[in-house]
Amino acid sequence: xxxxxxxxxxxxxxxxxxxxxxxxxxxxxxxxxxALLVFAMSVGQGLGTLSxxxxxxxxxxxxxxxxxxxxxxxxxxGEIKSDTAHE
Amino acid sequence: xxxxxxxxxxLKLAALTAAAVSAAIIVWYLVRRPPLGRLTKALLFLGLxxxxxxxxxxxxxxxxEYTLKRPFCGSxxxxxxxxxxxxxxxxKSLAAIxxxxxxxxxxxxxxxxADYQMFGAVTTKLNGLKHxxxxxxxxxxxxPDGEGGPTIHLYxxxxxxxxxxxxxxxxxxxxGVEEHQAMLDDIRKNExxxxxxxxxxxxxxxxxxxxxxxxxxxxx
Numbered sequence: 001x002x003x004x005x006x007x008x009x010x011x012x013x014x015x016x017x018x019x020x021x022x023x024x025x026x027x028x029x030x031x032x033x034x035a036l037l038v039f040a041m042s043v044g045q046g047l048g049t050l051s052x053x054x055x056x057x058x059x060x061x062x063x064x065x066x067x068x069x070x071x072x073x074x075x076x077x078g079e080i081k082s083d084t085a086h087e
Numbered sequence: 088x089x090x091x092x093x094x095x096x097x098l099k100l101a102a103l104t105a106a107a108v109s110a111a112i113i114v115w116y117l118v119r120r121p122p123l124g125r126l127t128k129a130l131l132f133l134g135l136x137x138x139x140x141x142x143x144x145x146x147x148x149x150x151x152e153y154t155l156k157r158p159f160c161g162s163x164x165x166x167x168x169x170x171x172x173x174x175x176x177x178x179k180s181l182a183a184i185x186x187x188x189x190x191x192x193x194x195x196x197x198x199x200x201a202d203y204q205m206f207g208a209v210t211t212k213l214n215g216l217k218h219x220x221x222x223x224x225x226x227x228x229x230x231p232d233g234e235g236g237p238t239i240h241l242y243x244x245x246x247x248x249x250x251x252x253x254x255x256x257x258x259x260x261x262x263g264v265e266e267h268q269a270m271l272d273d274i275r276k277n278e279x280x281x282x283x284x285x286x287x288x289x290x291x292x293x294x295x296x297x298x299x300x301x302x303x304x305x306x307x
Contacts, residue, residue, distance in 0.1 A: 019110065019117075025142050026106045
């Protein structure tokens with residue numbers, strides 16, 4: 001069964017990969033040189049597609065293993081901690 | 088505020104805006120590392136899915152539009168002499184005369200060298216990939232205008248169909264030329280090429296330069 005930490009790791013990997021893919025696509029728009037255009041339209045878009053697939057996989061696995069129950073508990077714990085601190 | 092003069096500019100602006108939104112969401116997530124609640128998941132879906140897709144789509148179209156323009160063709164140094172001649176207001180070469188046309192002058196390379204058939208744009212762009220391969224493998228370390236590299240040539244004989252996209256061969260001024268009348272059928276059937284008589288297409292082309300000819304002779 002997928003652990004909560006693995007879901008977070010997958011989301012993190014997906015976020016970093018998307019940042020790289022978007023960076024490549026922006027570079028090809030700002031500096032439209034032949035090699036950069038081809039690179040952005042192949043590697044950049046491929047990386048973007050893979051990272052979206054990774055994120056969707058992370059969400060699917062998260063839903064399968066409790067549907068975000070852990071997050072809600074984490075949020076509640078956070079709220080309780082802050083309430084205690086105020087008191 | 089950037090000036091927007093064309094659809095290409097508008098698409099570029101849309102792509103850059105989508106990229107900025109996507110990057111902002113991703114950086115926020117990476118810095119703050121919030122719990123993966125519903126709101127975070129929805130925001131990340133926007134930043135990792137919807138916005139990058141927007142960048143890819145609009146960026147693709149803007150990129151494609153730019154690849155039709157002469158500066159793009161001239162961005163490889165081997166095309167320098169061709170582009171300089173095309174942009175020379177005093178030049179009387181066919182390339183320069185066509186490049187001065189207001190309707191398509193800015194895209195003269197593509198207009199004259201594209202395949203005008205079904206999926207022509209696709210085959211033209213695939214040939215563009217071939218150009219890039221040859222550029223990297225054969226012309227990367229050549230002289231300022233590609234001197235020292237192999238002579239540039241077309242992949243297939245130049246088709247009259249491209250000329251006939253504009254020159255219909257039916258206009259009175261064109262038909263008034265005696266040679267055109269004599270070869271009308273051959274021209275229309277592509278049996279006699281337009282460039283057989285109209286030879287001054289790219290007079291400064293690499294093949295016409297002495298250094299290139301010498302380099303070509305030395306090749307095994």
